[in-house]
Amino acid sequence: SDITDRVDKMLLLFATGNKHKVSEASAILSHLGYEVEPLLIREKAPELIEPQAEGIEEVAISKIKQARELVMGTELEDSVLLAEDSGLFIDSLGGFPGPYSSYVESTLGLSGVLKLMSAESERGAEFRAVTAVCTGRRVITATGICRGQISGEISGEMGFGYDPIFIPDDGDGRTCGEMHSSEKSSISHRGRALKAVSELLNLPSK
Ligand code: ITT
Numbered sequence: 112s113d114i115t116d117r118v119d120k121m122l123l124l125f126a127t128g129n130k131h132k133v134s135e136a137s138a139i140l141s142h143l144g145y146e147v148e149p150l151l152i153r154e155k156a157p158e159l160i161e162p163q164a165e166g167i168e169e170v171a172i173s174k175i176k177q178a179r180e181l182v183m184g185t186e187l188e189d190s191v192l193l194a195e196d197s198g199l200f201i202d203s204l205g206g207f208p209g210p211y212s213s214y215v216e217s218t219l220g221l222s223g224v225l226k227l228m229s230a231e232s233e234r235g236a237e238f239r240a241v242t243a244v245c246t247g248r249r250v251i252t253a254t255g256i257c258r259g260q261i262s263g264e265i266s267g268e269m270g271f272g273y274d275p276i277f278i279p280d281d282g283d284g285r286t287c288g289e290m291h292s293s294e295k296s297s298i299s300h301r302g303r304a305l306k307a308v309s310e311l312l313n314l315p316s317k
Contacts, residue, residue, distance in 0.1 A: 122147075123136075124149070124182075125147050126156075143305075161173070172252065197239060202233060251312060253304050255303030259280050267288025279298050
């Protein structure tokens with residue numbers, strides 16, 4: 112009965128190996144008139160190469176270009192594609208782990224990051240996401256930032272990645288790991304980047 116149920120939503124295929132990103136993006140964009148599905152090539156999320164020692168914007172553009180290459184010449188050639196690079200940037204560590212966030216999460220882990228921060232009273236940090244969309248005619252990117260503090264301990268079971276050690280400044284003192292996904296997305300780097308990219312998609316192309 113809701114009018115949005117009867118209008119065809121534009122489908123975006125998200126090129127990512129991270130299913131948490133897909134479910135967050137799907138919830139955020141469904142309110143904005145888009146449907147999100149994972150991009151699957153031969154029934155699998157494609158393995159995209161992440162160029163190292165680059166900023167997250169360059170990495171996001173590299174991911175969307177690789178995704179575009181993969182769909183060219185297939186039945187998915189005309190789909191609109193989405194890719195994202197994101198990370199946690201800790202002020203007192205000069206922005207570390209930044210583009211290496213995924214690697215550091217799987218090697219040091221959250222407790223290792225807290226250990227690096229144990230003697231540090233300056234605990235400011237930010238999550239950043241760069242979202243890239245490719246319509247075939249053009250590539251659009253947008254950045255989203257979420258400022259916060261690194262917590263003293265791991266807290267919360269929700270979300271993923273660094274959520275249990277990140278307390279967003281726009282929240283009420285809980286970590287993102289203690290928030291339901293709708294609360295997190297209303298203030299998150301991903302929520303902000305996806306809203307910005309959807310506004311750019313709605314503009315007439317040049
Ligand atoms: P794809 O590259 O396949 O999209 P990925 O998980 O490897 O998936 P990234 O390379 O963008 O994603 O790495 C982002 C890392 O930053 C991710 O592994 C988390 O550790 C962290 N991160 C990003 N967004 C986050 C969020 O909303 N909450 C917690 N951690 C986040």
